[in-house]
Amino acid sequence: MTTAALIATLVKIAVFFGITISLAAVSTLFERKISAWIQQRYGPNRVGPWGVLQPLADGLKFIFKEEVAPAGANRLLFRLAPAMAAAPAFMTVAVVPFTFPLILDGTRIPMAIADIDIGVLFFMAMGSLAVYGIMLGGWASNNKYSLLGGLRSSAQMISYELAMMVSVITVLTLAGSMNLTRIFEAQIPLWNIAVFPVGTIAFGIFLIAAFAETNRHPFDLAECETELVGGFHTEYSSMKFALFFLGEYSAMVMMSGLITTFFLGGPSLFGLVNGIEDPWIKVLAGLGVFLAKVCFFLFLFIWVRWTIPRFRWDQLMHLGWKLLLPLSLANLLLAGTLVATGVL
Amino acid sequence: MLADYVPILILLLVVIGFVVFNLAVSEILGRRRATRGKASTYECGIDPETNARGRFSVKFFLVAVLFILFDIESVFLIPLGVNLKAFAAAGAGTFLLVEMILFMVVLGLGLAYIWRKGGLEWD
Numbered sequence: 001m002t003t004a005a006l007i008a009t010l011v012k013i014a015v016f017f018g019i020t021i022s023l024a025a026v027s028t029l030f031e032r033k034i035s036a037w038i039q040q041r042y043g044p045n046r047v048g049p050w051g052v053l054q055p056l057a058d059g060l061k062f063i064f065k066e067e068v069a070p071a072g073a074n075r076l077l078f079r080l081a082p083a084m085a086a087a088p089a090f091m092t093v094a095v096v097p098f099t100f101p102l103i104l105d106g107t108r109i110p111m112a113i114a115d116i117d118i119g120v121l122f123f124m125a126m127g128s129l130a131v132y133g134i135m136l137g138g139w140a141s142n143n144k145y146s147l148l149g150g151l152r153s154s155a156q157m158i159s160y161e162l163a164m165m166v167s168v169i170t171v172l173t174l175a176g177s178m179n180l181t182r183i184f185e186a187q188i189p190l191w192n193i194a195v196f197p198v199g200t201i202a203f204g205i206f207l208i209a210a211f212a213e214t215n216r217h218p219f220d221l222a223e224c225e226t227e228l229v230g231g232f233h234t235e236y237s238s239m240k241f242a243l244f245f246l247g248e249y250s251a252m253v254m255m256s257g258l259i260t261t262f263f264l265g266g267p268s269l270f271g272l273v274n275g276i277e278d279p280w281i282k283v284l285a286g287l288g289v290f291l292a293k294v295c296f297f298l299f300l301f302i303w304v305r306w307t308i309p310r311f312r313w314d315q316l317m318h319l320g321w322k323l324l325l326p327l328s329l330a331n332l333l334l335a336g337t338l339v340a341t342g343v344l
Numbered sequence: 345m346l347a348d349y350v351p352i353l354i355l356l357l358v359v360i361g362f363v364v365f366n367l368a369v370s371e372i373l374g375r376r377r378a379t380r381g382k383a384s385t386y387e388c389g390i391d392p393e394t395n396a397r398g399r400f401s402v403k404f405f406l407v408a409v410l411f412i413l414f415d416i417e418s419v420f421l422i423p424l425g426v427n428l429k430a431f432a433a434a435g436a437g438t439f440l441l442v443e444m445i446l447f448m449v450v451l452g453l454g455l456a457y458i459w460r461k462g463g464l465e466w467d
Contacts, residue, residue: 176429239370340437
C-alpha cells in the first residue's frame with residue numbers, strides 16, 4: 001500500500017465514520033423532536049437553540065453516570081456486550097459507497113473505505129455478528145427480562161436475516177456483481193426500486209427486514225417496554241447503555257445507506273449528478289444526494305416508530321417465516337428467469 | 345488483491361479504539377457508590393427469585409437450527425445470482441436457470457416440510 005493510498009484511506013475513514021456517528025447522534029435528537037411533534041409536544045428545547053445541543057448533553061451525562069453491574073452478572077461478558085453490539089454497525093461503514101468514485105488524473109479512487117468485491121457478504125457477516133452483542137448482553141445481566149429480550153431479539157434477527165439475504169441476492173442477480181460501487185453504478189439508468197415487479201418487491205422485503213434487523217418498531221419485541229421493562233439492556237447504565245443505543249442508531253444509518261445503494265441508485269439522481277464534469281463537484285454533489293436519501297429513510301424509521309403499534313411475537317415470526325421468506329424466494333426465481341431470458 | 349482489505353483492518357482498529365475509549369472513560373470518570381440494593385437485578389421492586397439463567401422455550405433453539413440450515417443454503421444462491429447475467433450474455437443462461445430452479449425447489453420442499461410439521465407454529 002502506497003503512502004497516497006494510506007492517506008486516502010485515513011481521510012475516508014475520518015469522513016465516513018464521522019458522518020455515520022454524527023448522523024446517529026443527530027437522529028437521537030430528531031427521534032425525540034419528531035415523536036414530540038406527532039404527539040403535539042415541544043420535545044427537547046432547553047439545551048442550546050432549538051435543543052440542538054441535546055445529543056452532546058446526553059453524551060456528557062452518560063460519561064459521568066454511575067456504572068452499575070448486577071451482583072450475579074458475568075463481569076467480562078457484561079462489559080463486552082455493548083462493544084460487541086456497537087462495533088458491527090460501525091464496521092459496516094467500510095463497504096458502503098458514499099458517493100461516486102473520484103477520478104483524478106486517470107486514477108479512480110472508490111468512495112467506499114474498502115471497495116472490495118465481496119462487499120455484500122461483508123455486510124451480511126457484520127449483520128450476523130450484531131446478534132452476539134444483544135444475546136450476550138441479555139444473558140450476562142442475570143436478569144429474567146434481559147434474558148427474554150436477548151432470546152427474542154436473536155430469534156427475530158436471524159429469522160429476518162434470511163428474507164433480507166434472499167432479497168439482496170435478487171439485487172445481485174440484477175446487477176451481476178457483489179461490489180457495492182458496481183451495484184449502484186448499474187442502476188444509473190434505472191433504479192432497482194423501479195424495476196417492476198422484482199426490484200419493487202425486493203425493496204419492500206428489504207425495508208421490512210431492515211426494521212426487524214435493527215430492532216425498531218413495529219418489531220422492537222427485544223425491548224418491548226410494556227412486557228420486558230427494557231429487554232436486553234434493562235440492567236445497563238452509563239456509557240454501556242449509550243453504546244447499545246449508538247449501535248442501534250448507527251445500524252439505522254447503515255441500513256438506510258444500504259437501502260439507498262441497493263434500490264435507489266446510491267448517489268445518482270436521474271442522470272443529473274453523474275453528468276457533472278468537475279471531479280470534485282461531482283463527488284460532493286453525489287455525497288449530498290446520497291445523504292439526502294439516507295436522511296429520508298432515517299425519517300421513515302422514526303415516523304414508523306411513532307405511528308404503528310407493535311406486533312405480537314407469533315405474528316412477527318409468522319410474517320418472517322411464512323410470508324417474507326417464501327415471497328422473497330419466489331421473487332428471486334422470477335428475477336432469475338427474467339435475467340436468464342434477457343428481459344432485464 | 346489482499347491490499348483491498350487493509351482499510352478494513354485500519355477501520356477495525358479505529359472502531360475498537362472508539363468503543364474501548366467510550367467504555368473506559370465512563371468507568372474512570374463515572375462516580376461509584378455501590379449498595380446492596382443497586383447490585384440486585386431489577387424485578388419490578390420485588391427481591392429477585394431464583395437465578396435468571398433457567399430454562400426457556402425450546403422453540404428458540406428450533407429457530408436457530410432452522411436458521412443455520414436456510415442461511416447456508418441461501419449462501420449457495422449467491423454465486424448463482426452473481427453469475428447469471430454473465431452466463432445469459434454468453435448464451436448459457438438457461439443452463440444456470442435450470443440449476444437455480446432445481447436448487448430452489450429443494451429449498452422450498454424443505455420449508456414446506458417444516459411448515460407441515462408445525463415447526464413454524466408459536467402457539
